[in-house]
Amino acid sequence: MRIVVCVKHVPDLQAERSFTADGRVDRSQGDGTLSELDEHAVEAALVLTETLGGEVTVVTVGPADAEDAVRRGLQMGAQHAVHVIDDAIAGSDVFGTALVLAAAIRRLDVEGGAEGGAEGGAEGGVDLVITGMAALDGLMSVLPSLLAAHLDLPQATLAAELTVADGVVRVRRDLDHVTEVLEAPLPAVVSVTDQANEPRYPNFKGIMAARKTPVTAWSLADLGIDPATVGDAGARTRVLEATPRPVRENRVLITDDGEAGLRLAAYLAENGLLG
Amino acid sequence: MSDGARFAGGDVVLVLVEQHDGTPRGSALELLTAARALGTVHAVLLGQVSDAAVARLGAYGAVAVHVVGVPTPEASLPPAVAAVLAGLVDETGASTVLVASTFPNKELAARLALATGAGLVVDASAVQRGPEGRAVTTQQAFAASWTLRGEVTAARAVVALKPNAVHAAPVATPVLPPVITHDAAALFDGVPGARVRVMERTPRPESSRPDLGEAQVVVVGGRGVAGDFSPVEDLADALGGAVGATRVATDEGWISHETQVGQTGVTISPRLYIGAGVSGAVHHRGGMQASEVIVAVNDDADAPIFEFADFGVVGDLFTVLPQAAAEIRRLKAQG
Numbered sequence: 001m002r003i004v005v006c007v008k009h010v011p012d013l014q015a016e017r018s019f020t021a022d023g024r025v026d027r028s029q030g031d032g033t034l035s036e037l038d039e040h041a042v043e044a045a046l047v048l049t050e051t052l053g054g055e056v057t058v059v060t061v062g063p064a065d066a067e068d069a070v071r072r073g074l075q076m077g078a079q080h081a082v083h084v085i086d087d088a089i090a091g092s093d094v095f096g097t098a099l100v101l102a103a104a105i106r107r108l109d110v111e112g113g114a115e116g117g118a119e120g121g122a123e124g125g126v127d128l129v130i131t132g133m134a135a136l137d138g139l140m141s142v143l144p145s146l147l148a149a150h151l152d153l154p155q156a157t158l159a160a161e162l163t164v165a166d167g168v169v170r171v172r173r174d175l176d177h178v179t180e181v182l183e184a185p186l187p188a189v190v191s192v193t194d195q196a197n198e199p200r201y202p203n204f205k206g207i208m209a210a211r212k213t214p215v216t217a218w219s220l221a222d223l224g225i226d227p228a229t230v231g232d233a234g235a236r237t238r239v240l241e242a243t244p245r246p247v248r249e250n251r252v253l254i255t256d257d258g259e260a261g262l263r264l265a266a267y268l269a270e271n272g273l274l275g
Numbered sequence: 276m277s278d279g280a281r282f283a284g285g286d287v288v289l290v291l292v293e294q295h296d297g298t299p300r301g302s303a304l305e306l307l308t309a310a311r312a313l314g315t316v317h318a319v320l321l322g323q324v325s326d327a328a329v330a331r332l333g334a335y336g337a338v339a340v341h342v343v344g345v346p347t348p349e350a351s352l353p354p355a356v357a358a359v360l361a362g363l364v365d366e367t368g369a370s371t372v373l374v375a376s377t378f379p380n381k382e383l384a385a386r387l388a389l390a391t392g393a394g395l396v397v398d399a400s401a402v403q404r405g406p407e408g409r410a411v412t413t414q415q416a417f418a419a420s421w422t423l424r425g426e427v428t429a430a431r432a433v434v435a436l437k438p439n440a441v442h443a444a445p446v447a448t449p450v451l452p453p454v455i456t457h458d459a460a461a462l463f464d465g466v467p468g469a470r471v472r473v474m475e476r477t478p479r480p481e482s483s484r485p486d487l488g489e490a491q492v493v494v495v496g497g498r499g500v501a502g503d504f505s506p507v508e509d510l511a512d513a514l515g516g517a518v519g520a521t522r523v524a525t526d527e528g529w530i531s532h533e534t535q536v537g538q539t540g541v542t543i544s545p546r547l548y549i550g551a552g553v554s555g556a557v558h559h560r561g562g563m564q565a566s567e568v569i570v571a572v573n574d575d576a577d578a579p580i581f582e583f584a585d586f587g588v589v590g591d592l593f594t595v596l597p598q599a600a601a602e603i604r605r606l607k608a609q610g
Contacts, residue, residue, distance in 0.1 A: 017417040017420070017421075018417075018421070019416070019421060019423070023423065023425070037539065093395075094385070094395070095388070095389065095395070098389075133539065134538075134539070139398070139538065139561075140381065140385075140397050140398075141378055141381055141382070141397075142381050142382055142384070142385035142395070142397065144382075145353060145354075145382040145383075145385050145386050146385050146386070146389055148354070149354070149385075149386050149389050149390075150389075154470040154471045155353075155354065155382075155471065156471060157378075157382060158378055170474070174532065174533060175377070175378060175379060176377055176378075176486075176488065176533070176541075177295075177478060177479060177481060178476055178477065178478050178479060179475075179476075179477045179479060180473060180475065180476050180477075181473075181474040181475040181476075182352075182471050182472065182473060182474065183471070183472045183474050184470055184471045184472070185470055188471075193539065194539045195532065235428070236388070236392075236393065236394035236395065236427060236428055236429040237394045237395070237396060237425050237426065237427050237428060237429075238425060238426060238428055239423055239424070239425045240411070240424045240425055240426055241423070241424040242416075242421055242422070242423050242424075243421065243422050243424075244420060244421055244422075245415075245419060245420050245421060245422060245564075248569070248583060248584075248585055250585070251584065251585055251586070251587070252585070252586045252587065253581060253584075253586075253587040253588075253589070254587070254588055254589070255576070255588075255589040255590065256588055256589065256590025256591065256594070256595055259598075260572075260588045260590045260595045260598070260599075261594070261595045261596065261597070261598025261599035261600075261601075261602060262598060262599070262602050263588075264570065264572075264586065264588060264595065264599040264602075265598075265599045265602035265603045265606060266602075267570075267586050268514075268547070268570075268603065269606050271568060273492070273514075273546060273547045273568060274514065274603060274606060274607055275491065275492050275514040275515040275516060275547075275607075
């Protein structure tokens with residue numbers, strides 16, 4: 001089977017993350033990484049192709065740095081990588097990103113894989129699109145739904161368990177008040193949570209292999225996308241103001257001297273927090 | 276099919292109302308309250324609705340209640356609900372749709388926005404009308420270390436509002452809203468990609484404590500509880516709050532996974548957060564740092580949570596929590 005995994009390059013969680021003056025995520029710090037949650041998506045794809053046969057293509061959209069995200073996917077064991085890069089994409093909201101990714105997936109579907117895929121042995125179009133449960137910068141969790149809508153495919157998101165058999169994908173997912181098992185015929189779009197698996201670390205062989213694998217670069221023109229529909233031009237929302245959270249004031253830190261519980265209760269009472 | 280004139284009173288705001296045991300959830304009343312400041316409020320319910328529920332929606336400002344039947348389990352999946360709401364947007368001419376910010380609702384909000392050309396804001400902590408009538412929203416970003424104010428530039432807006440963002444308040448002079456029943460079948464037929472089957476759907480028993488995502492008070496246990504959540508639960512009960520956990524505590528199997536607070540679990544913004552034996556790692560912070568007041572009890576004085584707690588206690592949670600719970604009960608009994 002042929003699986004496409006959509007991945008995102010995000011600022012490192014442990015670093016000081018910030019916004020630029022015009023309200024965009026500051027990506028200038030150079031400490032970006034593959035969104036941790038996307039590693040679960042790559043892992044899920046690798047496990048499926050290892051058991052059922054087939055190939056994995058990792059796809060990302062973003063500026064030059066974003067190539068690191070698909071490189072990481074290759075190091076983990078993906079066979080192909082695509083990086084959609086175009087100046088006009090800057091400032092895209094999730095709709096712009098979804099439009100571009102959907103077009104890239106459609107092209108992969110038509111081509112039966114990225115350049116070089118034909119020798120890889122996986123025939124035919126895209127069977128499954130996998131994403132992480134959220135990007136660790138925006139945390140919107142809506143991209144897989146938008147992809148499914150664009151591609152007119154069934155969606156089975158937030159999988160804590162994912163299996164494929166007889167052309168059907170089966171997903172178990174835990175929502176706020178309910179646990180569901182969903183099934184959808186392939187091709188389909190799924191997202192996996194951090195409960196789904198433990199992502200592997202790239203080994204030496206993977207790192208060496210990734211070095212030799214070319215990353216296919218596509219522009220908007222390659223995908224037949226009008227630049228006016230993405231980037232700032234196509235965005236339906238705009239940031240008016242981005243402000244760092246003010247430091248919490250009047251903070252109290254005490255060491256328990258035997259009466260800390262009483263002082264805690266008094267603090268809550270003073271602040272009208274006894275419920 | 277557009278029939279906006281049927282509903283006089285200006286801009287229509289659709290509010291997706293979720294119910295539990297036939298009663299609108301607390302988050303729905305918050306949405307209705309927020310919606311009143313934006314326009315004429317129409318509630319949308321899927322499934323059955325009782326007279327009492329309709330009256331309650333009226334009490335919080337709904338002037339019409341749209342009821343859409345759910346003929347199959349698949350009909351409550353996000354793509355189907357998005358199609359229903361798109362039909363209602365078309366019919367009412369609504370400028371704005373508000374939903375509670377849960378994972379399924381965020382998905383349906385995105386599909387609805389895609390279908391209607393609307394701008395989308397999820398996990399909003401506030402929504403207002405700006406100049407020129409645009410929806411202006413507030414969101415927290417990067418583990419609530421940043422606040423973003425943004426505006427929807429498209430003519431329509433779909434906004435997923437976080438629980439506790441708005442204090443639910445009834446209107447002074449409620450009306451009993453008319454119920455408008457819709458035939459769902461036609462809508463569901465046209466849902467793109469609707470080839471998903473629901474094989475199993477098992478509601479999880481809801482605890483007698485408040486819902487974690489909606490609670491005003493949340494007490495969270497972390498690694499420091501070492502498998503024993505009883506002091507955490509007892510303090511939560513003394514305060515009428517919910518119980519949460521860190522990823523470590525759920526991975527250890529000390530408590531169920533649904534109680535996990537953090538970037539990949541439940542995001543909370545209660546009035547009061549109490550972390551017991553919680554270190555305050557960045558993944559957890561992403562799910563709780565928007566809390567109004569943060570209290571931490573940890574025997575490790577170097578725990579990062581003390582860097583942002585409003586009230587920190589360096590001490591043993593197994594003595595501090597029970598003492599606090601007993602004192603809280605005593606203070607409350609005094610009134």
